[in-house]
Amino acid sequence: MTRPVPGSRFALAALVLCGTASAQQLVQQAGVIAGPTSGAASYNEGVLSFDCDNDGDIDILLPAGDGFSGAGTAALPTLDINTVIVSGNPVFVNEAATRLPAINLIAKEAMAIDIENDGDDDLFIPQSFNRPPKLYLNNGSGFFSDVSAARLPAGNFNSYSSSAGDFDNDGDLDITMAHSGGTSQNGTGGQLQLWQNDGAGFFSNVTASKLPVIGKTGQMNVMFLDIDSDFDLDIVLDGKSTPQHVYLNNGAGTYSVVTNLIPAGTASTYETDWADLDGDTDIDGFYVHLSGSNEGTARNNLIESGTLSFTGSTATMLGGNGFDDNEVAFMDYDNDGDYDLMVGSLSSGRERMYQNNGNFTFTAQNVFSAQTDSTLDLTIADYDNDGDFDVVTAQGESGNFTDRYYRNAGPADSRAPTVVARKVSSADSVAPFVVLSRVTDATLDDGQQWIDATVNWTVTPLVGAPVVGSAPMKYSGGSTYRGVIDSGPMNDYRATVAWSVTAVDPAGNSVTSSTQNFIGCGKELYGVGAGGANVLTLDATGSPRIGSTFSIDVAGGQPNASGIMLLGVARVSTPFAGGTLLTLPVSVIGVPVGPAGSASYPAPIPDDVSLVGATVQLQVILADPSQSEGAALSNGLELTICPK
Numbered sequence: 001m002t003r004p005v006p007g008s009r010f011a012l013a014a015l016v017l018c019g020t021a022s023a024q025q026l027v028q029q030a031g032v033i034a035g036p037t038s039g040a041a042s043y044n045e046g047v048l049s050f051d052c053d054n055d056g057d058i059d060i061l062l063p064a065g066d067g068f069s070g071a072g073t074a075a076l077p078t079l080d081i082n083t084v085i086v087s088g089n090p091v092f093v094n095e096a097a098t099r100l101p102a103i104n105l106i107a108k109e110a111m112a113i114d115i116e117n118d119g120d121d122d123l124f125i126p127q128s129f130n131r132p133p134k135l136y137l138n139n140g141s142g143f144f145s146d147v148s149a150a151r152l153p154a155g156n157f158n159s160y161s162s163s164a165g166d167f168d169n170d171g172d173l174d175i176t177m178a179h180s181g182g183t184s185q186n187g188t189g190g191q192l193q194l195w196q197n198d199g200a201g202f203f204s205n206v207t208a209s210k211l212p213v214i215g216k217t218g219q220m221n222v223m224f225l226d227i228d229s230d231f232d233l234d235i236v237l238d239g240k241s242t243p244q245h246v247y248l249n250n251g252a253g254t255y256s257v258v259t260n261l262i263p264a265g266t267a268s269t270y271e272t273d274w275a276d277l278d279g280d281t282d283i284d285g286f287y288v289h290l291s292g293s294n295e296g297t298a299r300n301n302l303i304e305s306g307t308l309s310f311t312g313s314t315a316t317m318l319g320g321n322g323f324d325d326n327e328v329a330f331m332d333y334d335n336d337g338d339y340d341l342m343v344g345s346l347s348s349g350r351e352r353m354y355q356n357n358g359n360f361t362f363t364a365q366n367v368f369s370a371q372t373d374s375t376l377d378l379t380i381a382d383y384d385n386d387g388d389f390d391v392v393t394a395q396g397e398s399g400n401f402t403d404r405y406y407r408n409a410g411p412a413d414s415r416a417p418t419v420v421a422r423k424v425s426s427a428d429s430v431a432p433f434v435v436l437s438r439v440t441d442a443t444l445d446d447g448q449q450w451i452d453a454t455v456n457w458t459v460t461p462l463v464g465a466p467v468v469g470s471a472p473m474k475y476s477g478g479s480t481y482r483g484v485i486d487s488g489p490m491n492d493y494r495a496t497v498a499w500s501v502t503a504v505d506p507a508g509n510s511v512t513s514s515t516q517n518f519i520g521c522g523k524e525l526y527g528v529g530a531g532g533a534n535v536l537t538l539d540a541t542g543s544p545r546i547g548s549t550f551s552i553d554v555a556g557g558q559p560n561a562s563g564i565m566l567l568g569v570a571r572v573s574t575p576f577a578g579g580t581l582l583t584l585p586v587s588v589i590g591v592p593v594g595p596a597g598s599a600s601y602p603a604p605i606p607d608d609v610s611l612v613g614a615t616v617q618l619q620v621i622l623a624d625p626s627q628s629e630g631a632a633l634s635n636g637l638e639l640t641i642c643p644k
Helices: 009-017
Strands: 026-028 048-049 059-064 079-087 089-094 111-113 123-127 133-137 144-146 162-165 174-177 194-197 203-205 218-226 234-239 246-251 255-258 272-277 284-291 294-300 310-313 323-331 340-345 353-357 362-365 375-381 390-395 404-407 418-424 431-441 452-461 469-473 473-477 480-485 495-504 510-514 517-520 522-526 534-541 547-557 562-576 578-590 599-604 613-625 631-634 636-640
Touching: 048 111, 048 375, 079 123, 089 404, 089 480, 111 162, 133 340, 162 218, 174 218, 234 272, 255 613, 272 323, 272 431, 284 310, 284 323, 294 353, 340 375, 431 452, 452 480, 469 480, 480 495, 495 547, 522 534, 534 613, 547 613, 578 613, 578 631
Parallel strands: 323 375, 534 631
Antiparallel strands: 026 404, 048 059, 059 079, 079 089, 111 123, 123 133, 133 144, 162 174, 174 194, 194 203, 218 234, 234 246, 246 255, 272 284, 284 294, 294 310, 323 340, 340 353, 353 362, 375 390, 390 404, 418 431, 431 480, 452 469, 452 495, 473 480, 495 510, 495 517, 522 636, 534 547, 547 599, 562 578, 562 613, 613 631, 613 636
């Protein structure tokens, strides 16, 4: 993320960019960002926007990150609380001394994460240079307690980045954390970390069982994202060594590593960030830096070619390149529906915006006030609640470490979010049904965005009245939202589920997706009242879940009759033995009934996830002298195997 500042580049940057004509839309407002409690400027390599105190406006955390090649002086982070709007600007007051634990840190970034699903943002703060990460629990009003020792795996780490996401799709946020090893920025001997949340906000280290063992020198940025569009969370780990690593999720939360999928980058790759830059719904990348000191893109070819591959290029960047930059985030600055690139620069005379031209090229524009400073990070949010997005930058390494606030003087965001894809978590799910949706809006930064999403549903069971409802969806990382459909009592019958997603952004723009339908797992009776010899009743008790035992029930037969149960793979309707054959049998099991002409047969299902969604048809035939051909047939019973 960082490197020493070659001062002569400031003049070069101004010369290159001066020929690009565009209005300054992001105007610096001096003195808005409050400094540390001591009153002195602080070295900050990261900046976090989040609603600390749950009051509906956006606050700022600047984690103290002193030290370039090695550790500097530890300090208390700055926590700027957004208190009031005066003359169009937010007034931030540093309340770190009263709201944060009195612990001095060397932290390159911080992450807001609701670890126990209670609706407020807690803080995970990794430290660099062989120091332990911190986990601060929010009391709901923005006052934090240190729960690191009780809730985090023990150990010291050299970490510049972390990311939150529900990698195992169980409804809570887990953590991945970069760890280079050693005690310097170019540390070696470390291993990317994966920590699993137990649902109550306690984390266990599952690195050894979930991730392949592979080191990477100078790890900079790690991010959960769905790089292959299959709705599980993969991981991209970049840094100051080649190649860059992609960890692919197998769908069950175990990863394999691929080192030749995305462009290799250079020893100056300080960050990659990922978003849909061409509107085709797959995820593309932006590199700081791709080749030498040149920015570049990594275009995803999945939608166009059907194969997951990436094309790297610096030729997509027009109007200025080759600067010592440190950060990129995405914002639709011109309100035209695509992402533009907001670049935080350490060496140029101002931050840069690359305008998306719509053909996967990006042209540098002077939309920021000119400032000679050393930007190491930036963050985007609507701090003044006027409907557009402003920018805050964090400074370090050189200069006077003045963190800056840029007010957006452009038009308010008038575009609704986009629901770009949706799916059911399991192809044939069991109530309560889990659904996933990918939603995007006008900003995206390391997976952070400002959207509220709701899932809406109508569940129509084969037996019983429809159930209509809606519920908030939980952000689960990588622009993915997870919703749970509460179908009410299902009585083990299959149901048709119609669902949609409503997404609302901070400006109040709203969209509801088209409706999607699926069939939930369970049982369905068919061929009831088929006539003739179909006089038996066949049913099941319990849900057919893997790893469980349910029962198959038959009634209406002759006392102590013997017969067979047909197991099939397709429905049929064929005259047979004076009645109707309802399944195409591939296997037969002998079945007797008792004195009452009925019986229940246990049906254990192996604990094998590959069986989920499998369907089987059943029908019983019993000896029955009262029927014209001496046999009684049942209705059909179709079972779709459920997950646990």
